[in-house]
Amino acid sequence: MEITRSRDFTAERAWGAKDIANMNGITTRLHWTDQPYRWHVNDGEEVFVVLDGQVEMRYRSPEGERSQLLEVGDIFFASVGTEHIACPIGEARVLVVEKEGSV
Incomplete structure (x- = not known):
């Protein structure tokens, strides 16, 4: 057991x-960043x-490039093939759940 603040x-x-x-090849990682x-x-x-801060999530869809401001508690789901970039506003902490070894 481990608790992470x-x-x-x-x-x-x-x-x-x-x-x-890491559960059956699915990783859960806590990231800190202040850069896209x-x-x-x-x-x-x-x-x-x-989990902390704000992140502007930009993504490309058939309709063109879009942007959404994510705040604490917001969840972004990227389906297979979704091109995206996460741009923090200041410092941010995010939890990412994805296939092990994913980019």
Whole structure:
């Protein structure tokens, strides 16, 4: 058993992570960042939960590029093939659940 206080977590670099769990090839990781990630497409589904701060999630759909401001408690689900980039506003802590080894 382990308790992690997400608001106290920091990393040495943007998108540094603490592994929380790996359950049958699905990872749950706590990330700290103050910089955008990069445009990418995961090779599986991804659940992205904002635990602290705000994150502008930009994504591309058939209708074009879109943006949504995510706040504490908001959850973004990226289906397979969803191109997206997470852009924190200041510092943010996020919980990411995805296939092990996903980008």
